Amino acid sequence: MRRRHKRHTCSREGCPGTYSQQMHDGGLRYCSMICSRIDADLDELIDALRDSSDPGAEVTLTEAWTTLVQAADLFSDYRRLREENRRTNSRRYPGRRTTPQPLTRPLADAAGVQG
Numbered sequence: 001m002r003r004r005h006k007r008h009t010c011s012r013e014g015c016p017g018t019y020s021q022q023m024h025d026g027g028l029r030y031c032s033m034i035c036s037r038i039d040a041d042l043d044e045l046i047d048a049l050r051d052s053s054d055p056g057a058e059v060t061l062t063e064a065w066t067t068l069v070q071a072a073d074l075f076s077d078y079r080r081l082r083e084e085n086r087r088t089n090s091r092r093y094p095g096r097r098t099t100p101q102p103l104t105r106p107l108a109d110a111a112g113v114q115g
């Protein structure tokens, strides 16, 4: 049986993440549960803003929306790095496999690594 390598792009706007044909066949349209959740929450916030007649609540909802968009952008950056890593370490291109590099000092400090 021929292996299927086709990958689908995440439905969340701006997300570079991909997901497998198997996930697509199962009805998924996002690269991760987080992307699915972000999209659902953004829709929910837009609906709440549209239905709101309370200016105080609108300020909070707008701030919540802005914060979630920032979080979404950061998560997209993370997914881009994971995609880069996935392609580089793909089993299809064993010659391109990279070896893990030692953590740079600030990262090692943050992770509590001694030495």
Ligand SMILES: [Zn+2]
Pocket: 010, 011, 012, 015, 016, 017, 018, 030, 031, 032, 035, 079
């Ligand atoms: Zn995604």
